[in-house]
Amino acid sequence: MGSALSGLADGAKGGSVPPSRTCLGDLPEGCITSILKFLDPPEICRFACLNRAFRDASSADVVWEPKLPPNYRFLVERVLGEDPRCMGKREIFPRLCRPNRFDGGTKEALLDKITGSMCVAVSSKALKITGIDDRRYWNHIPSEESR
Numbered sequence: 001m002g003s004a005l006s007g008l009a010d011g012a013k014g015g016s017v018p019p020s021r022t023c024l025g026d027l028p029e030g031c032i033t034s035i036l037k038f039l040d041p042p043e044i045c046r047f048a049c050l051n052r053a054f055r056d057a058s059s060a061d062v063v064w065e066p067k068l069p070p071n072y073r074f075l076v077e078r079v080l081g082e083d084p085r086c087m088g089k090r091e092i093f094p095r096l097c098r099p100n101r102f103d104g105g106t107k108e109a110l111l112d113k114i115t116g117s118m119c120v121a122v123s124s125k126a127l128k129i130t131g132i133d134d135r136r137y138w139n140h141i142p143s144e145e146s147r
Contacts (some may be wrong), residue, residue: 025053032057041067041093041113064089067116068096075118078102079109 036044036058048058057063068089069075076084076092079100084092096111106126110119 023051025051027053029053029057029060033060033062036060036063037066059088059090061089064093067093069111069116069118072096075109 032054036047036054039047041064044058044063048055072092073084075096076082076087079102080095081102087095093111096109097113099108099110101108103126106123108121111117112119
């Protein structure tokens with residue numbers, strides 16, 4: 001702020017130094033990262049569209065790690081079938097937010113973008129009842145009413 005005022009004073013004396021203008025891109029990346037950590041993922045993506053400084057700060061692992069569930073490493077290995085050490089947190093988040101089938105397509109998991117909680121769907125073919133070995137209870141009869 002002071003430099004802008006001194007620039008105006010120099011211009012009044014006949015100097016050719018224009019006043020400097022500050023903008024959002026002048027904020028340090030660490031400051032922007034600290035702000036983005038407290039936002040929801042959709043808000044982070046909207047801020048990333050503002051300028052290069054926000055885009056660079058939004059791709060930091062520090063921003064995305066709190067948005068992932070505590071067991072995200074296990075989920076990446078089990079659901080995505082990949083090594084989490086080879087992926088960035090920003091890459092892991094959208095991949096977990098998509099419906100991912102695993103265990104031969106009998107289970108599906110996805111991460112809620114806002115709450116960060118996992119949703120898991122288990123098909124009837126993946127269910128097992130222990131204690132009853134009678135095959136009469138285990139016939140799969142498809143019907144048009146079931147999904």
